[in-house]
Amino acid sequence: MKTNRRDLLKAAAAAGALGAVWPLVGDLSPAQAVEAAGLLGAEYDPAPFTLGxxxxxxxxxxxxxxxxxxxxxxxxxxxxxxxxxxxxxxxxxxxxxxxxxxxxxxxxxxxxxxxxxxxxxxxxxxxxxxxxxxxxxxxxxxxxxTAPAGPVSRVRFASANCQAFHGGYYAAHRGIAREDIDFVVHLGDYIYEGGPVSGPRGNGTAVDFTLGDYRRRHALYKGDRSLREAHAAHPWFLTWDDHEVVDNYSGTGGGAPFMQRRAAAYQAWYENMPHRDDSETALPDPEIHRVRRWGDLLELTVLDLRSYRSAQNLPDGTILGARQKDWLKRGVDRAPDSWHCWVNSIMLNQLRGRPGGDFMFTDQWDGFLAEREEVLTHVHRSGLEDLVVITGDWHSAFVGDVRTDFDEPSSPVVGTEFTAHSISSNAYSPAWNAANGPRMGAANPHLQYFEGNRYGYDLYEVTPERWTTSMRVVQDLQDPVSPVTTLTAFHVDRGKAGAYEDPATKNSPAQYRRG
Incomplete structure (x- = not known):
């Protein structure tokens, strides 16, 4: 097995020798940086197509x-x-x-x-x-x-999110590359702008500002062979979250230095992704939100929850921006009779920290309460059925009912949200998960399930009758060829809002299950 990436970086940081092992720190030449990356398990395709x-x-x-x-x-x-x-x-x-x-x-x-x-x-x-x-x-x-047109009897796809290079190997991407699936959806945090020593929410220590800095970081991440394999094996749909630029940013806030940094980050992202831009020019603001259909079975709505948002916790705050919100609501109004999947980078469901408490993670939709209620009420009034929201960001797995009013347990359930484990980004500790899983369950009646001790990806199988989400997890984050197994699976039946756990896996480990 190769060097334990995470422990090597921690040891180097403790010894004050981080510049010797972290390829993006110090005054290393490109050749020296590649050599340092090799110590962390990176390897590249033959030149000039090194990035795959x-x-x-x-x-x-x-x-x-x-x-x-x-x-x-x-x-x-x-x-x-x-x-x-x-x-x-x-x-x-x-x-x-x-x-x-x-x-x-x-x-x-x-x-x-x-x-x-x-x-x-x-x-x-x-x-x-x-x-x-x-x-x-x-x-x-x-x-x-290519996508199918007309009647479709099944679609299988996977989602990935939160893949800090310094967190561990991408055995989960190795698993994705080997899955029999039609496509992959990436839910954001493809890179992390911070350094190799990160806290549980992925906050780094290094600061990158230039286009060159972001280019090098994307190239480092593609040095993991499994990520290149997953890209070469399947077509991808992509959105982004905050760490592609900087932690918890608002795309419409900040002065000239931040806007220059954002432009650099967006350009580097575009340069390194298989993204089709529908606007007249991809830069300086690539257009991410789009609707794509997989025959008559699935409508995929990709959201951009960073570029147009306002500050958090404002009475008239917006996470979508006016134009994207109108576009989303129009799409709901004319949606076909199919499954509807919203590709959502940060949690849509409300998540209070404890029963009766006011604390919420307001970088999520929880920081934009009025707009969330407006959008979900519109979904309910339109009569839209069979809505499934897939989400990343949390480094843990959640399953929850999507309600028009999360503070009113009797309000209508309009869909299900599946929040997936991270590929490699540090989760909260097992002790934190054990203590807070039951608290979150008690504080959020719409929450069905929480598991935070594992890493991996979600696999979705959709038929005209049923949606199935399987949580695929790696055995060892520090093993680049770690086996992948199914932790549990949830189903949603067509025409009936709300998910239920598969009887065959409902006794699997978790820190919270409703009921």
């Missing part, structure tokens, strides 16, 4: 293909020509013989020598393979698919 390949945002006729040329992955800028022509190919077979599309795209220094190819004109519901070539080299092979 990826696909995203599948539609019935196509998808986006991504790669980034980075011969020196941990350099802020690459020693490459201003523009490099990159060839790409899409085929119906893994040997790339039955070619259905090919072309050439420019990789410019302006966008970190990244490539975003929007492929269109393909057949719906089909699997494809793809690869890039440039500078006399070919990338690894990627696999992707």
């Amino acid at each position: 390949v990826a696909s995203g945002d599948p539609t019935p006729t196509g998808f986006v293909l991504w790669t980034r040329l980075a011969p020196e992955p941990l350099a802020a800028e690459q020693a490459l020509p201003e523009v490099v022509e990159v060839k790409w190919v899409v085929a119906e077979d893994r040997d790339l013989r039955r070619v259905v599309a090919r072309g050439t795209a420019p990789a410019s220094a302006t966008l970190g020598h990244s490539v975003h190819v929007s492929v269109d004109g393909l057949r719906d519901g089909r699997q494809y393979w793809y690869a890039f070539s440039a500078l006399g080299r070919r990338s690894r092979l990627g696999r992707t698919r």
